[in-house]
Amino acid sequence: MYCLGLKTMLMYYQSKNERQMNNMGQPIIEMKQISKCFGEARALDQVDLSLWAGEIHGLVGSNGSGKSTLLNILNGHPVIAETGGFSGEIRVAGQTASPGSIVEAIQQGIGMVHQEFALMPEMSVKDNLRAGYEVSNPLIDRLVGASFSPILEVENRRLASEALASLGIELNMDEKVRNLPVHLKQFVEIGREVGRDGLRLLILDEPTASMSQENAKDMMEALKRLKQKGIVILFVSHRLEEVVSLCDRVTVLRDGRVVSQHLAPELDPEKLALDMIGEGVLKAQHFREENMTETVFLKMKQIASRTESIASAGISLEVNKGEVMGLTGLAGHGFTMPGNFLMGGVPWTGEIELDGQRLSSGSIQEALRQGAFMLPDERKELGLMLHASISENIAFAARHNLKRFISRLWPLPFGLSNQQQADAFALEMIRALGIKCRGPHQHVRELSGGNQQKVCIARAIAMSPKLLFVGEPTRGMDIQSKEMVLKLLIEMNRTIGTTLIIASSELEELIRLCDRIAVFRDGEVVKVFKALEDPKQMIRVMSGERGHRDAH
Amino acid sequence: MRIKLKPPTIVILIYLAMLLAGGFYVGLPLFPILSESMVKFAMNGIMVLSLLPMIHAGVGLNFGMPVGLSAALVGMSLAIQFKLQGGVGFLSSLVFAIAIAVVFGAAYGKLLNRLKGREEIAGVFTGFAFIPLMNIFWTVAPFTNRQMLYPVGGVGLRPKISLDGYFRFILDETLVIQLGKISIPLGLLLFYALVVAVIALIFKTQNGKAMAALRLNSGFARLSGVDENRVRLLAVILSTAIAAVGMCVYSQSFGFVQLYDGASMLTFPALSALLIGGGGSRQATITNAVAGAYLYQFVYLLSVPVANAILIPELAELLRMIITNGVILFAMLMERRWQHA
Known part of the structure; x- marks a missing residue:
């Protein structure tokens, strides 16, 4: 039903758009039925997008929605060809064209400015x-x-x-x-x-990400001038206020599909945010009983990065013992940062107290000693040793920090790693968490995303932490694995009393699991909600409604 | 288990087959060469083993091996200076060598920690810079044992100090077993096995596992509480100390302590041996180091008489240089390909 509704809505929007756009001339760029897979993962699914001369077109979507892939296809980025190309058709000024390289894209009048500078x-x-x-x-x-x-x-x-x-x-x-x-x-x-x-299309990927508001305004003025010259601008940004004030039309991508298109002057940050997150959030039900105590376990006061170029007032956050706290916001607004400050070795200024103990900046060891542990959102890059066995992955942190899986061999003065113990524990975890594998010696890189995440959770169980940070726990997983992973996290909270902090862009999941949810914008906590509060309100805060600066 | 041979190993095996065929053709006596090969293997093999801790921790191939070798030279010189002979002399050489190697290794390791990602090239230059520095030391160091000093003038250490009367062949001649025409230097081989056992044990400790984690995924290791710089430093110190032990063993077999530029001649063959054994700068096992050391030495021993008999005499040395350096170059080429894959 929902799908049908969405489709009808889309068709309506598209035909309305076409009618309006036809008055503006012919489409300069037409993308039809664009699909792209990376291995088994589908990054884009039958995306249609037309861009007309003299239009500033916004493209928004959360991380992993397929924006970058779409831009790479348009710009002829070699990564697309290397991973098997794409299906669908691109027409530039009525002519079939699909840029196979960046040089070809330039010849066809497509220019792109990346988020990272490409200057000499x-x-x-x-x-x-x-x-x-x-x-x-x-x-x-x-x-x-x-x-x-x-x-x-x-x-x-x-x-x-x-x-x-x-x-x-x-x-x-x-x-x-x-x-x-x-x-x-x-x-x-x-x-x-x-x-x-002969520049026809200018693609801008987060052009204002590292700018102050004032400079961003200058930038938008400049873009409006370009628009008058007839250049099409594809504007990708996480700052919805800018998108709304600048763009003539906005396309929202979610999970590789176009979910909606909005036209000025009806653009509304809240609607865009809701489309980015998904309507499911409005129906989410909180399902767990509270396990939270009154004791404050983690206290962050005015924490800001020492290295980041953007000035931020800093993150202030309090998490109680036994609580499940959710951190969320739109992508790029810094809701995974608290984990990186506490456990990721990112140097910070401010004050962090963990279980009554003051921590010093950038020391992962200190936080580990206090019983904190982190499963980072970059699972493959930081959360696992892909070229090592399941058993070694699970045992490593516990062996290194808690001296588990180590036994003494007389007369040696030092302990040796006990492979049998580690294997036995890994086997126990494989059974308990339902990790699909051939055995504890299989390499982690051969497992599916969901099973890899279960290995991560087994790592955390081996550490039995007092506080566990999890970044994007369900990213890139099928629904069954998602449910399993969330259940496991809650089990940890219930049985060993682990205080959980879950940073996730899946608001729906957070509403179901968390006692409280802290909403981030521009690198700060804007408001902390009770899980049962109105999700619409959360989205409003996320998408930039001013006047909410209540830290606790 | 399926054994997958890497190109350097295949090339050397083909070369070995050709040499063996040539050896039969000229009627080369194989048994003395087999006996000799065991001595050469253990004599050079510990230096090959010394590469493993640094590779294990992801620091790469130890091109700065002369640092450890020089530490051993100082250690042995001290033992000779104090006129410590026989087993005591060798043991005290080892103790001095290891102690000095720990100090040198710590400085070298700190340097490499500041040059992460460029350790190998930094190692080459450390090695090349360190040897002349030590050359100055050899000429001005206040040693007084006449047997060590230049016979004329009596100032500065001579390039080759004989170990005759000190600890020459102390391991080579311990527990030699005759098996028909082959003699097996059991004492030397047992010492080699001891070093292998020590390395294997270290790899099984908490620090050894932390080294492996740093190699496999340094980000993972850091988030799991590994102090990256400390563990890398430990690996460099270990490699340096084992290289020093290797140099002591080499010298007792060689019969001389070779000062000045002697240390610079040993690094590349050791690296090459490891690569021939199937190791690489990102991954090498003890088996790679053992097999590579034996293959390298056996091929070298065989190639000299065969080339002398069949071809021009100097060819054997030339071929050895080509293989030694060619293999290192090849390994770098492969490394590049893996990085870009």
């Missing part, structure tokens, strides 16, 4: 703006070819400043890019794309 810091602004397509002497070009011909300094300088002028800014052309502040570097990146002849 030791070269001047002018050289960066014209890099790769400098104008050279046409006569000598004919004799020795353009790549050996002398560059026309004056002409290039003129073109470079024209490109920047079209964005409404002026810069010293001879300044080294390394000396520019972040937002001006971003302008140089955009200027480089704009300066190319």
Whole structure:
């Protein structure tokens, strides 16, 4: 029923959009039925997207919704071809085209500015703006070819400043890019794309992520100027307020599908956030009994990163003993940071108290000694040794920190790892958690995502921590595994009294499990909700409604 | 279990087969070579084993082995200076060598911790810089035993100090068993086995497991409470100390303590032997080190008389250099390919 409703809604939106857009001219870019798989995982599922001349089109979605894959396909990123290409059709100005490389994409008039700068810091602004397509002497070009011909300094300088002028800014052309502040570097990146002849589509991936609000405003002004020149802009951002104020049309992606399209002036951050998260959240039921005590177990006061360039007022958070606390927010708003501060070795300023003990910045060992443990959201990168056995993965942290699975062999002065004990425990975990494998010696990389996560949970059980941080516990799993993993976490809380902190973008899961949910925005806790409170309110806070600055 | 041979091992096995065929053709007596190969294997093998702790911890191949070798040279020089002879002399050499290697290794390890990701190239330059530094030391060190000093002038240590009367062949000549025409240097082999056992045990300790975790996934290890710099330092110190032990064993077999540039000649063959045994800078087992050391030495022993008889005499040495250095280059090439895969 729900699916049918969604489909009808989509069709309605699409036809409404088409009607409106037809008045604006022909679509410059048309993507039809785009699907893409990475191995067994489906990243994009029959995505249709049309972009018209002179439109700023917003693309939003939570992490893993397929945004990056879509951008990579449009931009001819080699990763797409390397992983087996994609299916579907791309038409640029009516002509079938599918960029096989970034150079081809540029030739077809598609330019992209990545979130990470792709500039040459030791070269001047002018050289960066014209890099790769400098104008050279046409006569000598004919004799020795353009790549050996002398560059026309004056002409290039003129073109470079024209490109920047079209964005409404002026810069010293001879300044080294390394000396520019972040937002001006971003302008140089955009200027480089704009300066190319025949630019039709400009893709911007989180262009304002590292900017202050004021600089972001300048950036949006510049984008509006470009729009008037007839360039289509595909604007990807987690800052919904910006998306709403800037874009003519917004497409929401979830789980690789287009779930909705919204048109200005009916854009509403709350609706966008709800589409990103999924309507299921409104029906979620809290199902567990509280296990929470009144004692504060973890206290974070004004915690901010020492290295991060963005200034943040800091995270303040209190978690009670035995509590299940959820941390959530839209992607990119820093809700996984508390775990990284406490257990990830990220240096911080502020004050953290764990079980009555003050911790010092960046010390993982200290937190471990106090009984904290973390299962990070980057499971494959940080949570597992993929090339080691299940048994070694499960036993490692407990052996290293609690001296479990170690026995003494006379007359040696040191203990040796006891493989039998570790294997026996791993086997017990395999049975108890239902890990599908051939045995404790199988390598973890051969397991499915769900089973890998169960190995992670077995690691935590071996540590029997007083406090467990879990980042995105169910990401990339099928529904059955998701339920199993959530059940296991709650079991830990119930049986050994582990205080749980779950950082997740799956609000629905948090509502079902948690006693309280802290909502993050711009790297801060904006409000802490009781699980039974109105989920609509949570989404409102997440998507940027001001006036909620209640930390506790 | 299926054994998968890596290209360096295959190349060396083909070369070995050709040498054996050539040996039969010229009627080479095989038994003396077999006996000799066991001595050469254990004499050089400990230096090959010394590479393992650093590889185990993900620090890579120890191109800075001269640091450990120099520590052993100082240790043995001290034993000779104090005129410690026989078993006492050898044991005290080991004790001095290990003690100095721990100090040298700690400094070298701290350097490598600051150059994470570029340890191998840093090791090459540490090795090359360390030897001339030690050369200055050999000329000015206040040793007084006449047997160590330059015969003329009496200042500075001579390049080759004879161990005759000290601990020459102390392991080689212990418990030698005659099996028909083959003589087995059991004492030497037992000492080698002891070093193997020590390494195997260390790998089974909490620190040994932490080293393996750092190699497999340093992020995982850090989040699980491993102090990365401390464990890496430990691995470098271990590698350096075992290299020092290896140098002591080598010298007693060789019969001389070779100072000055002597230490620089031993690093590449040891690395090459490990690679021939199927090891690599990201993964190497004790079996790789043992098999590689034996293969390398056996091939070398065989190639000299065969090449002398069939081809031009210098060819054997040239072939050895080509194989030694070629194999290292090949391993780097493979490493690059794995990184990009």
